[in-house]
Amino acid sequence: MIELNLKGLPCPKPIIETKKRLDSMCEGEQLKLFIDNETAYHNVTAFLKGINAFVNGNKIKDEFIIICQKVAYINAASPAETDCETPSCFCAPNVDRKLVVQLHSNVMGVGDDDLGNTLILAFLDSIRSLPIVPGTILLYNSGVKLALIDSKSLEFLKELEFLGAEIILCGTCVNYYNLKEKIGIGRISNMFEIAEKLTSATTIVKP
Amino acid sequence: MLLHEMKIDLLNSVDFGGCSAKLSPKLLEELLSDFPTLKNENLLVDVSTHDDAAAYKINDETVLIFTTDFFPPLCSDPYTFGQIAATNALSDVYAMGGKPLMALNLTMFPTAKMPVEVLKNIVKGGYDKVTEAGAMIVGGHTIEDYPPKYGLAVVGTVHPDNLVTNANAVPNDVLILTKPLGVGVVMAAKKVDMADDKIYDLALNQMSTLNAFAASMMRKYHVKCATDVTGFGLLGHAYELAKASDVTLHINTKSLPVLPNVIQLLESGCIPGAAFRNKNYVESVSSTATFSELMLCCDAQTSGGLLMCVPSEKAQQLLAELQACPDTRNSSIIGKVSEKNNVFVSLS
Structure with missing residues (x-):
């Protein structure tokens, strides 16, 4: 899996860097993000859910890890209700x-x-x-x-x-x-x- | 290097400036929920409707409008910051349909860290805008604090018949927005070196443009309901207006006035943190807009335009007058009001 370290980046850099990397990837490929603060974790998660690219996220000790996936239409319309869970066909291992x-x-x-x-x-x-x-x-x-x-x-x-x-x-x-x-x-x-x-x-x- | 020889970039003193420094609206609502609501027959607008300012009827001719606003720097240049902070504070009076009368400076400044010329330029910017608005700065209060903060407490007046609140929207009203959205995005882009200089200047320029003409048009056309779009974003302020009026606002995101290049910036992930905060605040919304359009609606605006609810028969003529004035040339019809359905705001 491709990995991307987003630690220490000011807002909204973590999102920009994530999007840039996703754009360079192939459809279906996965990306693993490492984040060091909670706000950035929530914002990156919300962004990825918004573009239907979110797969999984977790806090382990002092570190936040997100797994996301390149999807076909990165700017697809958000779901009808903004807070509904993003459907995902990806299954974790x-x-x-x-x-x-x-x-x-x-x-x-x-x-x-x-x-x-x-x-x-x-x-x-x-x-x-x-x-x-x-x-x-x-x-x-x-x-x-x-x-x-x-x-x-x-x-x-x-x-x-x-x-x-x-x-x-x-x-x-x-x-x-x-x-x-x-x-x-x-x-x-x-x-x-x-x-x-x-x-x-x-x-x-x-x- | 001596302190006064340094080129001061105010942006270096803050993580987030302007209206995006606002406390989370959700948190604020929870904090204040236990406080008793004051009742007075002359208090025409109180805190309960989350309006832009308080309104107190002094006599049959005059309603006093009372408001304040201040924030940390959102741009590099002190004079421009002063102009924008003052424009933003005055805007609350305009949003109630009034004219500002007097203002007090609210100033926080670190004399140990920055030369006092910077403070002078900030206050000069405020002074010039208040003068342009036809009001007077009659005093103020300054304390030591870092990063610097500036704003005004303002009183204004309006005739009771011309008072505009956020609780008077009725079904079939047409929504007009008088300034383009996206200043929060442009400011965030500036911080990470993604903003085009021309677009940055455009954003600064519109933030230091008074909503005076828009307010005069509301008086002329007897508009009864409006709010100014600031820190909670279009979505947040639309939500508060809809809630206060008990209606549903239908916003067509394709017709929103927006600063150049902002949609592309949003699509590339340049989304300020305040936009996510605002999105979480508004629970009652349905959206078929794209994610970028949704985030545009959540973008915190500093010194944004007025969102007016205009009776449909007057809307086209009012819009034409707004578009003919340089200050409000980007005004657009962005949607309409309906009876309250299952949500307060519907984005399409």
Whole structure:
């Protein structure tokens, strides 16, 4: 997906830049916007709904993300009632609630840890682009380190959360490594919930 | 560099200026909803109808019109800013069909950040416009504040028979708008370097054009209902007028007078934040207009024209007189009034 950073731009620049980029895209292509203030988020959303190009929008931590789509008639008439929801034929990627990804370590495979870390980053980078989004991503043991604020994997996890995945961290593990203040994403939970998620899953992916 | 040697660009002091700096109308309505409405038999127009000014009948010959308006800079040049702020404040008196009599300066200025010559030029602009209007500035009040703000409190008068309110529209009235829309868009475009200089000058020029002639025409043709189009945009003010009169306004967006290039700017995404705020304020609207036309109707106007509701048999002649005067040459018929249906404003 094409991405566009609109952070720090004064009003109405975020809308102008969005429109400019949409104009250069092909019909049906999607664009992902990153915005840092609520007013701009609401205005860009209202604009995109107005031209029937809005797909999805969400606030994740301090950041607003909007997904929009190039439509055939960018200046199409607005709907009869101005506040009605914009009909959209686009469906967000499918979230499989019974698919659980289990991240039990901050490395992938056994061997050199630097290589293992590179591999796990590549894994997260890859699953965010797959058509099926896991319903739950469980992080435990050293896997919780993947959710740290300064971790390279944070942005991949953020995107997966945005797409619909629930990120759950093992509380005992976070405390063990003394990382509570440094966690950048996810909900801290307990072994009961982790066990419940694992036992009710139809598919468990353990990289 | 010394302070007085700096070329002052007032626009650098503000995020949004002019009437787009207005507090959200929705918020204001909520805040004031608990306040008791004052009743007095001589108070002909009070806050309840969200009209342009209060009107108090002094005797059978004279109604006093009382209003105020001020805002932060919306253009670079201090003198022009003063002219526009004063024109905008005086406009409320014209919208009630009256003539301004006296005005007080309301001034906020940061002497530590800007040379006082800037203040002098702002006030000079106001002085010149009030003089042009045939009224007098008789005093004022100035405090330290940043960014600067300027405006007037104005009293004017009108004969009771000529009082124009926003609550007198009746079905079959024709809607006339006396200035083109789009100044908010042009000012936003200026800030992001998308505005053509000629169009920017055109916008400044129309904002510093008094609504005096339009008001005199309302007196001549006994127009009973009008409002001036300012910070809430055409849609917002049309909505308040429709609500106060309990009618529906039908606006044909294809016949709106509009500054050159504004529709193209809107289509390229140059939509000021105030337009979205205004759109959210008006709940009761139906629209088959394009999104850009809708946003044009929501564009906050500083010192905009008068929106008149004119009995249909007089409309063409009144329009011809307006179009013959340079100040109101862009006046257009933009729609009509009907019995109240399910919405207050219908855009097509």
